[in-house]
Amino acid sequence: MLRTISRKALVILALVALVVLPTMAQEDLIVVEAGDDVVIGLAAVLSGEGLAPIGEDIVRGAELALVVRPTVTVGEVEFNVVFDVQDDLCSAEGGQAVGNYFAAQPAVIGVVGPTCSSACNAASTIFDQAGMASISASCTSPVLAQDFETFSRTVPSDAAQGADAAIFIFDYLGLSRIATIHDGSAYGEGLVNVLTEAFTALGGEVVAADAVTVGDTDFRSTLDGIAAGAPELIFFGGFPAEAARLAEQRADAGLGEVIFMGADGIKTTEFISLAGEVAEGVYISSPAAASTDAAAEFLAAYVEEFGIEPTGPYNTNTADAVNMFLDAIEAVGVINDDGNLEISRAALLEYLLAYGSEEPVDGITGVLSCNGDGECLAPLISFAIVEGGEFVTLEDVNVMDMEEETEEETEE
């Protein structure tokens, strides 16, 4: 009896060790044998209510980056690059799972992703322990870059988006009474907090603030509570499924005429198909791609390669993240005596955090120049309105100008 127990205990211990040990320490040196593929992890949301199209768009962006640049060359030896794609579920649990998974893969050079800030937050905790570099193309929660050593992003943080959205509402739309709703996610809550602060500083008033549960479908009582404050606009920080229901049900609370606004989290075709008619007239802020030739070329290639228009906003950001990794591998990789590729994780990380800091690199989304903390893309926020079932970018909005105006006004 005693023997069986101890054997069981041993087996359990071994299993625990298998799971825990690799996450605790990752070998600094990654060795890719000649002829093998270089593996980059790709964590994106591939399931979930209204979220999969955002993740699928990210995967397409990454694949397209490899179509353009399928190999890395280190010391005249060419290596194929492949992705290990995992679903991050857009949640803390999912982020933890992909974090543990990738941290336990000695061959994975680094990770592109995850998609959502809550997943980034959980995964980066593990990546920091493992020394695994990650570049997210879509995690916009402001705190991420400061909180984690190994985290970089090719998307502006919500500190910029929230502040610009506040200016947009106050100056462009000319509204001073808003209500905010978030979905309790790191992304949604973070964005709403930044917006609230910026909007109040401008002199506007947040007349009601509430939060909803992800996965719930009936928000009528929430909206009824908000209606009491008589807002002129409802700003939602969250994702398409909840946004679509809120936009639809606001009429049930007598807020049908009130403007609905969201952010990059709902800038996906999924939102329009879920919300249908009520999507019309919804305003959306999102990090924009600089209108460069590279971006236009990438979009054309995207449509040609996959036969559809982008289903989410982050494909160019993802391609930039992939290119950063490829550049980094070529820069810090060395061919050892056996003809194998050796990459030091520490050197890779150092390279990525300083990427473009001396000489900015022209990416597809914009100019890439990391600030050492992991913020690699200068903020450029654009605004769109849904018209005729499509996102129509408001070309006449220039937040930079409005910012100056506001500053002048306050000076006066």
Next chain:
Amino acid sequence: MVQTTSRSSFLRLGKDPIQTFLYLAGGALLLYVLVVALGNVAAGRYGLRDFLQGIVLGLAQGSIYALIALGYTLVYGVLRMINFAHSEVFMAGAYIGFFAINAFSQTPESGGPSFLEQNTVLALLLTIIVGMTASSIIAVLLERIAYRPLRRAPRLVSLITAIGVSITLQQLFLRLFGGGTRSYPVVNLCFEPLQVPDQVDRVCGTAMNLLQGRYRLPIGEQEIIVRPLYFIVFAIALVLMTTMWFIVQRTKVGKAMRAVAEDKNTASLMGINVDRIIVVTFLLGATLAGAAAVMFAVYNPQVTPFMGFFPGVKAFTAAVLGGIGNIPGAMAGGLLLGIIESAAPGMLGIPSQLEDVVAFSVLVLIMIFRPSGIFGEALTKSRA
């Protein structure tokens, strides 16, 4: 029998210190809620209008909870087993119903209005029937494949199997139909006899739009907003639940069900085919879940493989609230939960993200003061 005795002795065991503590904690919570609610009412932050609006908003959601809850209650009453896969039976009904209504909403090649636009009532009825059928088929298969072989196994085994089946069904639908969310089409149904001349609907004009219309109803100086749909869902649910009650209480099959619930072995000695009755039980519960699913999806038009989870948990709560195994209990529990959920956050002045906390706090309170639910446990009168 064994389980019943062990449970009641467990209760008696914890009676003195723990029970006293629970009573005190529950009483304190109740008092706190009462003070906060009265405070908000006195301060004018919450009035009659908000309460009425809360009730109206909770009506449809509550009816749907009640319908699903009946499925949990029936199976529990007969088998003493919690069918955690019931939420996926619900999801399946909504999904298959989606395919039906989506097909009806296609414009014919020859042009002209779709079947859904032309014969709205018929199309909706057919969708509900498709949903009910799909749910029943899934539930019967489930019983046959997953539960029947485990009939003689300890109850924990079938409970875990139910959770396994639930995950399997979710994943099956995810793989079959993808992770994307699907939307039920927007359906308008104009009801000519009812004219609302002062509130013109976009589609129906002055006629009442039964499904999409939103109407202002004056309450004193204020007004609440009402959709006829809330009351339609409520009415259909009421009819279905009454039918169910009638089947269980007044028909031969119902009598057999109650007999099996009372004592399986004796029932089989009396010539009742227990296996068949159990299938009927699953079937009845699933039919209601299928109808609830289609109404839920017309009301909150989005369908995903994971959509069953929330309504499922809520309905289970509703079933326990009313007394699991008790049919009127499940009805009342569902409606109560729906209304509490929509009215309570406003009344207590807390963020509506906490509506689930409120709902489950009510459950905790009921469990403290009346462990067998409001109406008591049991499918049959003699047990109560």
